[in-house]
Amino acid sequence: MVHFLNYQPNPLPSFRHRALSLSTLNVPRRYHIPIILLRALSLIPSLFGLFRNIGCAWRVPLRDAGGAIVLRSTQSDYWVATLWCMLAGYWSWILTTSMMRRWLYHYELSNAIVRLVTLTAINWSISAFISSHYGPDAPIWIWMTICFILLVSNVLKIVLASSPKYNRKVEDVQEPRINHKSTVVKVLILPLFVVILLTMFSSMIQIDRLRYTSSQLMKQEFKLAGAVNVAELGQSAVKVMVVVLSSWTPKGFEKRQIFRNTTLKLMPENSDRISFSYRFILGEAPSAKASTLMGPSITKENEIYNDILIVPSSDLYNDLSRKVYKALEWSNGYQFDFLVKTDDDIFVRWDTIGNELATMGPQRFYWRGLGYWNIPPIKNSENKNAAFDYQLPMFPPFTAGALYILSRDVVNAIVGTPGPRLYTKNEDQNLGIWLFPYNIKPIHDRRIQQADVCEDDMIAKHFGDSYEIGGTMYDMLNNIENNKRLCSGFKTNLCALCYPCRGKANHWKDWNFDCDDTRGVTLLHQPEMTMVTESVKQVKDKSEVSIIGRNDDWIIKGLLTQLTSTYSETDNWHLLHWVCWTTDPSSFTDRHWRTLELIWVHQPRAVVFMLTTTLPDDFFDEYKRHGYNIHLVHFNKDLLLKYKWYLGPDSHSWLRDWDKWDKGPYFFSHLTDYMRYLLIYKYGGTYMDMDALWIRSPPDDNLEFIGADYATLKSDADWTLDENGMYLAPGVMRFRKGWTAFKDIAEAAFSPSYNPACFNCVGPRAITIYVKNNRKPMEAAGFVIVPNHVLYPVNYVEVHRLLEADALAAHELRNQMIPRSWSIHLFGKMTNHLPVNSGSVVDLVFKKFDLDIPHTDTTTHNIISSTGSTTTPFKLMGPKNYVYQTSSATTKLSLSPADALQQVPGTFQGLDVIFVRGGPARSREVKIKVLVTSGRVRIGPAHGSDFAETTVDLRDVTKKDVNALLNSIMYTPSANLAANGGHDDIFISVEYGDDGQRAREEITIKIFVSEVDGPVF
Template sequence: MSSLNVPRRYEIPVAILRALSCVPAILNIFYNLKASCQIPSRDAGGPLTIQTTQPEYYVAILWCVLAGYWSWILTTSMMKRWLYHYEIKHAIVRLLTLIVVTWCLSVIISSTLDPADPVRIQMTICFVLLLLNFIKLTFASSTKYSQKLEDVLPTTRFNLKSTAVKILLLPLLVVMSLSCFVLTGQINRFQYNSILLMDQPFELDQSVTAEASMSGLTILVLILSSWSSQGAEKRKILRESTLHWSGKEGETNIIYRFVVGQPPSPRIQSWMGPKLIVESENYHDLLVVPAPDLQLDKSKKLYEALKWASTVKHDYLVKTDDDVFVRFDLLRNQLNELGPKDNYWSGLVYRNMPVEYFNPSYNMVVDYEMPILPTFTSGTLYTLSSNLVDTIANIDYPQRFITKDDINLSMWLFGFDIQPVHDKRIQDIPEVCEESLIAKRFSYDTLEKGVKMMYNNILHHEPQCIGLNKKKKCSVCYPCHGKSNNWRSSNLECDPSRGVSLRTLPEFKKIPGPIVKDVMPSAVIGENDQWIIKDILSARTSIYTEDEANWHLLYWVCWTSGPKTFTDRHWRAIEMVWIHEPNAVIIMMSNSLPEKFFEEYTRRGYNIQVVNFTKDKLLRWNWYFGPGTQDWLQDWEKWEKGQFFNWHLTDYIRCLLLYNYGGTYMDMDALWIRIPPNQNQEFIGSDYSSVHADREWTLDDKGLYLPQGLMRFKRGWKLFREMAEGAFSAFNYDPECFNCGGPKAITSYVRERRAVLEAGGMTILPRKVLYPFSYLEISKLLEPNPLSEQEMKNQIEPFSWNIHLFGKMTNNRPVQPGSVIDFVFKKFDLDLPHRDTKTRHVISSTGSWDVPMKLIGPRDYIYKAVSERMLEDDKKKDNVLSLQPIPGKFQGLNVIYVRGGPDRVPKVTLVVETSIGRARVNNGTYAKQFNVELENVNMRQVNALLNTLEYTPTKLMVANGGRDRIKVDLTFDQGTI
């Protein structure tokens, strides 16, 4: 400042004016810096147009700094000259004019040039300032000016060359060097569509008109290859093996093309070009696309091939590589059975994979802000329906390209809500081989030998992997029993329907998806499925599973201890099911009870079946969820030594039955006192834990958890499959953890997904519905209580469907006379004679096999009308009315049934009379009096008829109340009861 010889009072204004000369540069720095920070958000996921990258903005900032420096130099040098020629005020005016001019030039240049090219804008501004500085230096070097300046500043020697080098050329050289260094590094990391610069037509064998015009299903196969000699060898190997399955067969036509790009260099083109042309003339299966033929540009080749494929008539497109053996015979059959379908995408699916999991050199992390990749399928082989090919090819803006074509495909489809179908039969690890594979990748050094060996094995109808898996490696998503490795040790997990993901992802929390049920495989019962119980249960489904109206009649129980442990209270638990639901089918899963253990009940028409299961049977029936549980069953002998194995086996069977078949699962210590009013409701009960440490996994801070003693669900709920795969996978099974497959497992699962599960149809019932007394309180129900009947009628039955005895707490405690449970047993008793499993004595009310038939029913019945408005109001409160008995149905303590009697009765007549209201059975017409005759019936059929009895009062009685009389007479060949 002192060199300008400015009076002290003008120092601050002049300093401010000089600083203003840098304002355009400073503003441009902030603009470019802000723009560079927005790049990751702008480009996070999905297809992108060509836009400015972060390094370009950083280079632009560098030029902004140079522009500010040169603007400062220009302003300072001009101010020196004006101070010499003019008064201080006139010099300041000229300085202000210069600043305004430089500002205007900056604005004009910025607005004229493309704002998407910030480097060009700043370079233009810099070169204008450079030109002005050179003009100024040239003018200042004149003899007249230099002489005058020397007179004023005799110690200063003006040297044009040294000044230009120091203040102009040297900074320019530094900035240009740094710019070249940064922008040159963009060449290898550039992630946008450079293919737009190429305008070459498709070459060689692009036409498939004759092949694609054939009738039937058309499958177009794209095999990515290369110009290299190794690529030619791979193509030769595939033509001599797996591609023999291409062509027309039946109604399905397979057309294939090897896809190569433009020659990577003139030398390779001159060397391999003639060979490629000869190869094309011989086989007519080469497609050259306008994309670089480099490994880094594999996605560009694929994209151009998809654009070509969109011009060819086909139903499905299959993409694979030239080092993959593909079972085109099996793939043909699979797609032919599927038929033409839109939005179909299948392959080996990867989900929730971190960006840097595969290889940081793919440079996803540069401008990809999401922590995980979109769901994608392995590039080994994937299948797309033709409409998805058209979707990708017809997007009218440039695409983004990264090295891995499989991830690139998922980005092209990102946002179209297309979910891929997982197919574990596609493996991208060369060292593994499974007999069911349809696509296997080989390393280059083993390709020829491996492909020929696999192809010859198939031709000779031998297992395809003979000689190909000498190290016994385990393929991802396959069982690892007896294998030398386990893919789970690589932090992988496999969902049989959703695909491969990481077991632990500490960086972020998984968000549960809205789909809570799996699409179950179709089965034609009795045809493509093996029977377990003739006409009832097969290995994959049951007649009740497929029946939307009667699915709730299927009951599952499990017994893994000896027959002598089956006590009278267990018999009664089964009887109480039939008292309230006579048509219920109970399937007893047991590895200890004989098949005719319940013969006394089946003679009277009740349907109870014992299914004996063993390790071999479970494996033969495919009763496992995936590779983890299959391995766990294979190691049965290893696990059964554990003290909790029988409990764990019950937990496992329970999950499998509800997942495969649906229905109601109940423990043998669950006593039904009333059936659910809504037969289509899917529910699980709840209870409270008094152990404070359990709060870590309970549903709330009060200790609410989900016992599994009684549940009802339709088939296919993912929670049972995922819970079982987590608890009973051979890799992470803990034989010493008692609760890992029980309430802790299901409660922990639901805790993370409760809202999604409840939205999908799950009902978590209040505690009092299924568990009115906790395991700490249940013992008092077995003790004498003079008010047991009143407690049952007033406190338990109005709100509860079931009483759970918590067998571990009560199995060794007797049911004492006068207790609540004693009242329940007396109230709900079919009185069917059966032998005590220990003493072999006959248990019945008479102590013999002859028990007279008796009609049981209430002397008084209170009809409680419920209106729609009451139900709506109750939903806003505790929603208990929906859990109450249906008005007019004789349920709970009001149930009407017969007990005792012979196995069959020749004739039964039911007569029902009412005084004021109306009644009906079997959903018939309401009437004041009617009678129904049944011939040659058993106890179940009689009780099934009584169970349908309904009463309805008149409208006047509903409005004002009143009394009515219902008379129920049941006459059979021995008299009236």
């Protein structure tokens, strides 16, 4: 009994009886490995940083062999960062271990593990955030910051652990003693002291090793070596800053020496009127090899002349714009009145420039140089000045990079305003882009020349490496020193830009230049406006402007001219559809009628142009009676030449030789290929073969696309887009007018090398090879290659099965094709001879999307309709059920332009399309009533906002008008349905009234509002 009264149950598990030490886990054995692994996770960031810094240390050359470069992380920096990584790992281990001890003591094991995982996640997150904040080129700062956070955390842990409020066993708490034996000294102070000492030692060695850096140059006193200090000059002196672009190359070294020994001698001595200071501008060493080769020479050169500035930019030719910007940025830190930029191969009359600037005095918004205006980007890849990175058709006004003069406020406008900068390849054109927002216009000065010409009054003369002008910069300096004409002894038979050309061997107009005394140089004959991207060819252009009655005649009055159409330049360009028929009318079978109907079922407003050499004018009159837009455009050799329907000299020659080619085995196939390129280029819209069956309308009216398919022959692998055999099939494609690609493809395909015996050489092969060579810029301009399942869901080898009876045909159509595809291509040569069997996929498509418009069989002359007569019953078609996918679901589906295959939520497309079948072609009165139970419905943009119930009365309308309205119905669920899902109902009725006879059809659509977790296909 006494024992019972004295018994005190231990409130802690048995494994907590003893004090926990760093070396003893004191947890059940089965938890040893998990606890050890969790502790080890705290080392992951440090180990990652350790391996990265060691790898970087081995890859970075030792300060680029001592060359003159911008300060960046060196081997020493990465080795020091490695020390801080090790310290961070050690402190992270200590913190994790000590916190684990305390948590195991105070909490149950599961709670302790949760806290341990949380601490590790915080450790990882902080390390990742700090690394991303500083960037990869600041390894020491990254790990010093992480170590500081860990140091503070360990100190706080020790302080809190000593607090009675934190420690439950107050009687066991003792005041911490900080001495050489304490935890603080051994765990925190001593390791920190060692790492700081090694860091300081390494930094001293590195500083001693550096000869100079660009940052040191930028801190040098701004004056020309040997010149009078600017500060000692009178306040009235005009101060001129000169920056001379040079390079790391041996040729650049030679040019700097020539520049110093010639044109620089013309720079006036600093006086109370004018003072000059200059720097040669170099970028960073373009490679370790360049640094090793030229670094010591540049170092010695700068020790002698003290006139080289190395800016933090690449020294490569393609980065001249950044190089100039960094030079301007550096100069903006000094006082001057004018900045002159030139190159190291330009002979400059500094005496003339100095006198003019001193006389003129300080100016505002001053920009002087050889002016250029309305200059388009160069598109020839063989020209080193080609600018494929500039997207607009014209550059703003700019000045030649040979020499230009800027006032102080202009320099500050360029670099003094924070914000992103556009950098194009050419620095002179880039200057115009930077200054364009300020409306600062250059003052044209023809005395600045970059070509190999010589005029006696020039103030800037370019000297190329070959000196074809007949002399050197030394010869020009000698002429000045001996009071001779500037160009004495030089070739002067060529006329410089904007100079009089009488008696010269040439005229600058021969180079397609024109000159204005005020604005400067422009092009005598401007090219067509272009959209330029990173390509050797322009991507889009604009055709010749149509002026009806002068340069453009109607082909179809009010709709189509020789140069354009009334749709091509509008937002309705996608309504244009082009098809070709070059065989006898008797070969136009029921499947071809249905092909046209499929266009109008999914896009009732579509305008179809049938280009034909055989069909009579009244061939589609029945469809026209129902309001559908279809127009025959007859063509032959003479008409094509009359319409000027050719794309260049080669296609023009091919057309003239029509009689030579029309006996070829594939002539009419090649002719349709020719027409598809021409029509898409000149007019835009959709070109489709007559064996392409639309089963759903593309979801985006602005999407420009072509379909991909896969070749099965190994011999085709040499021209396909990739190793998998993907090629572009132009059987269905839709683009706006003006894509240069189609003009270039046609010109190449129908050139003198045209082979009439090669079936696909002017079709898939031609367009695939072109796009393969220009894919990146074309896709950047909006050229979309949709996957093969979108337009060619079944390969031509297997397409025959779509015409065969199949018990699973309905399942394949609804669950495989409709969610993934827009069209089914039948590959006519493979299927034209095959019947469409009842119960096949194609048969189901024809039955589902049948407008039931009577038409005459071209062979039997029988009426084809549901009744076999010209009168057909009126019926309203639509789905029984409709699944509405909420915006979050469709967001998951819209992965890219090529993968955005799903219809817009709330639209009725594919098997859900709503349309009127049969009935009269035209009606005097049509009443459409729409009622929705919970959500809202919109009918087209012209019929107001969303509503729950509405009635639309139409007068004297065609079937096309009714179907266009029904096709525009769009459903939106209520907020409650959108948030929680559920179902809704839409009631639609269409009532025809004509001559006292009325017909009424109605459907009810059950809407299921649901949110899916992922793509449905």
